[in-house]
Amino acid sequence: MAFNIPGPRTVFGWAVRTVTEVVSIPGRVLGLLTAAERAVSQANELVARTGEVVTSAESAVEHARRVTAAAEEVVEATKPMVRFAAEMSVHEVEAAIRLVDELPKLAEHMADDIMPILGTLDRVGPDIHELLDVAKDVRQAIQGIPGFDYLRRRGEEKELEES
Structure with a gap:
């Protein structure tokens, strides 16, 4: 090997x-x-x-x-x-939009016109009661006029004819 x-x-x-x-x-x-x-x-x-x-x-x-x-x-x-x-309908929405457009004017009238009147109502109340009492007295006086019932019936009949 x-x-x-x-x-x-x-x-x-x-x-x-x-x-x-x-x-x-x-x-x-x-x-x-x-x-x-x-x-x-x-x-x-x-x-x-x-x-x-x-x-x-x-x-x-x-x-x-x-x-x-x-x-x-x-x-x-x-x-x-x-x-x-x-x-809301379309008509109601349009009306609401118009109302919102008028709100500034309404607020102005409320502040300038209506609120001052509301402030005086406590003084106007007695005057209104007195005016109502006078109106009641005038009504009683007119009803006491002779022939008033006839005039009232005639006025009612004319109203019915015109309707």
Whole structure:
């Protein structure tokens, strides 16, 4: 049996290749470490940006909640008006619009004309009672005139003929 023993050149070549590979390992490890550091740095930046996005999203969600709550309050407050408007005819809506257009004038008349009169009603009451008493006396006096019943019947007959 013959052994195939490598020659010195073959062993020397193998040793050179092995030493070359062993010497290149720290360089390759250093390259891997540098790449890993870059990946970790990029991951940290991504985490920071993600945190900002999450904070912004939380703020937007809170704002949306406030807007939704305000909108719900408005909807609840307008439900009676919507029901009222749904039951109104076009003619009634137009009349309501005309009434609203007249409100400033009505308010002015209320303040300038009607309210001062209402303020004097406590003094007018006795005068009205006295006027009613006088009217009652005049009525009794007229009814006491001879022939008044005849004139009243004749007036009633004329009213019936005209109708």
